[in-house]
Amino acid sequence: MKNKCTHIIILLLLTLLSTPVQGKFKVADYNKDKAKEIIDTRVKRGILEIVEGIWESSNGKIYAIERFEDERFPENIRYRVIQLEGKNSDPGMVDYFLEMTNYDEYYRIWGNNPFSLTNEPVGRECYISFTQDSFSFKQQIQTITFTRKYPQINYQENSGIISLGSGFAITPNGYIVTNHHVIANAQNIVVTGVNGSFEQGYNARLVVTDPKNDLAIIKIEDSVFTTFGEIPYNIRNNDPIEGEYCFAIGYPAANVLGVNPKTTAGIISATTDSKFPAYCQMSVAIESGSSGSPLFDSNGNVLAVNVAKYNDYFPNLAVKTSYLMRLIGQCDELKDLSMTPATPGRQLPEIVATNKGFVVLIFINYNPFGEQKPFYVLDEVEKKDDPMSNAEKLYSAKRYREAISALTDILMNDPQNSDAYYLRGCSWASLVLHDNAIIDYNQALHYFDSKKENIYPIGSIYRNKAVSQMFNQDYEEALKNLELALKDTPDDGYNDVLNGVLNYHVKRYENAIKIFSEITHYTDLQDIIYYYRGLCYFAIGETPKARADMQCAARFGSKDASDWLQQYP
Template sequence: MKSTYLIFLSIVMSWNIGFGQSNPKSLDGYKYAYVQKLEYKNGRTDIYGLSYSTERFLKNSGFYILGNNNNSWPKEAQLNPCLILNVLVNNSDGSKVFMEIRNCKGDLVYTDKSTAANWVNDFQDNYNRSLKNIFKGFGNYQLSYNASKTPKIEYPEVEKLEETEESLKTYYTTNTIDEIEGIYKSYQSDQFGYYMIGIKKYKNEYKAIIIESDFKHWKPGDVKAVFEPSSMKGFYSTTWFMGNKTPFETFALMENPALLSVEFKDAQTGDKRTDKFIKMYPSADVSSATTIDGIKATGSGFVISTDGVIATNAHVIENADRIEIHLNTEFGTKTYTASILLKDESNDVALLKIDDDEFKGFNSLPYSILQTTDIGEDVFTIGYPLNSLMGDNYKVTDGIVSSNSGLKDDVRFIQITTPIQPGNSGGPLFNKDGNIVGLTTSKLNERAVGTSVENVNYAIKATYLINIYNMLPQKEELSANTSLSDKDLKDQVKVLKNYVCLIKIY
């Protein structure tokens, strides 16, 4: 009797049942997996680690695991949701686990469920063993991507016009056009991809026509939006066709002759956001474009001495008759006059000096200036890009060091993925510790190289800044402060923004 009891006890204490498994080879049409975080009625998430374990299993099977913030996803995944598997793992009754994997159309491509229980009814152990049973159903599966198995989305039809970039330019140059008409490029953000559109008047409305796009399902000639004028000049009731070609009713505003803004709702948060389109053609008249309020140019710079020496690029201050420095303070933005101390045009570095009686100096500077960088290290910049379009508030972008040389292996430069725009010139390039390693200078011009390029930007090495600073006859020692090294990026920015300036050239 004793041996019979022990056999019975072992059966009751641990039993497993598996149900209807699909063929894992059906997953070969996908590259990415998004595992939904399991949420419970009490507000807690993934109590038993089922979502986490599933992510690890799929990663080991060859899938790229996507996080909750789709703005950080690889661009390929953002542009083609049909490469993504949506994975849901759930549990119930103290022992059952269910897995469903669906594609971009909501079709079920893989499903399985399992039950496991033990004598003491340990839910954690039950659920983990049930999930392992599901994993066993995959066998030795490893992803072998097959593009022919990737599903295709059938998008709604949108109006198509027989227009090209050339035909639109001919129209603009041979007709008297309205302010909104012209060729625009989207100002790319994490939430918005790249579009080049041409806006043309048709009877009593204006249509935005696709010229180029990152999205393959948007073809040249497709109508992206329709603008209907309102009673207010420059304000338009707008039907915008979203990335999936469904209509979205919103409004658009010509903020100035070169900038069109369109209001959208963020799909993740529900918050409103405004996306910008910059008019590229017809180009503005040079005199009007370069003399807004008498301003010839703007750029960025940063403080390198407590008595007000400012570093920037030499090209920022070219042809300057008067220079203004705009600095953040605890009392708001302060504006000071400045003069040129030294220029090194061959290395594109310049030193300015605040010579305004209102300027009282700094007690200290929170960073050092370093002459070395490592490929792959994190870097970021603070600056004032496209000041006339994007406003006077500072902007922060980050990236990594791609190379310790520039175009054609020019050793004066660092190549970075940190996005920069016109107006970032002369701004500081910081390392992860908040110390300066260079001056943001330029980006690779697509037209010059004749091909599309992404994230190829350059900064002049801090060595050349130190060299010109050492040429000053009277100077203080450069700061050796490293007090920001233990802070995270957002806390570093709160301090550093007060030492980065907007430079306006008159």
């Protein structure tokens, strides 16, 4: 009965919000160019959701589906389906609204009836099945299919795919706590959900990190950011108590369940963990995307920092605030941190309503090995006056075969272009055609002229050639080329890690252990460093050290290390 009443209220609200003409709602000055501008901005901020874009419907019309913010609408109704082109279309007219539910790929449709010629506002629960390029609304025997027109999605492995995590504000001016593994390998950090708004993404930088205890602090540094406002909670200075009530607010599976924060509750089930003393265990449900979210006590103060269950090895864990306060104490930027405790005696709904605007969604660009994620291809790669610039854009957009074609054209006119050979080699390598890549890297080295201004340094050519040789299991030759790369760029973390990995493959275990032990400070590569050092220890029979390293690697997100721990408990 309650849900029915809620739906009636929403229907009345939508009817009242519509323009007087046949109960419809129209977006002023809206067209295809405006829709693309909005989409491009959200892609660049890393906040575009899979349902958003320009779609062609089986009813013959072109629509834009976009997320919007309007305080007059209920919180979950945040997508509108807007006419753009087609027979009898009225650009800017909203045909209906989509409500994101808490179930995987399950939406509720509000607004004008998409299955009839009437304009009556209706609420329909329709299952949405996604593919890369289309989705359908289904109800009984009626179906409307939408085919993606823009932006196109490239699911090739790429070096700029997006990872999600959570965090929470500790100062009004943008300092945010999260997990180290959330920001590890970050090329850039974008924060959204500030004060409950997801229309704006803010650039952020890393301030300080504690890899051992999986903590990090970042800060929003963006010209359009103003303030969080007064922080409504404190960081508790005493450890959790076994059996204590607690709850988490975070963003589990935000790419599927939507970007509204989710609240789950439970108790502290253990105050220590035998493997990691910085952690407590709890019964609060957390999943991928919840990493870095706050665990609150019954008054709404921060009790711990959640570490999401991001592989099969861990139970639900959270880092105690005593370790967070230790990290804050080491940060000069936060030496004057002062927070006010939450007001006691409130009910959970009031606490959640107060605190959730300070829990943020964090987007990270990084390069996980072997993982496939959508990469949105915008209309920014066009033919330019500079062919090399166009080829670089094609490569950056993961359009490797197009890049190879463009670079081949360049080499037809300039057969001694070292940069073109190198980039074509990188494109072959991205397609896992390493023999072709090595040929082009050799040509790039042959025509490299240190007296000229080259786009790519010779050290990069040697390193990438070594990587392709490693994939071809030609480890000794790879080591020779890596040695030349190290001479050109001696303080490069990726070169050092590759050196250790190659020494492992040629069974120089002691040498590899020494190399890895000297580079554990490279925080964005620790999953690889500890995993391979663990393999080296295991190869020479030092199993306890191997297990300790594998546990560290698993903490930093290495699934291979988690699998090893399952195989050798």
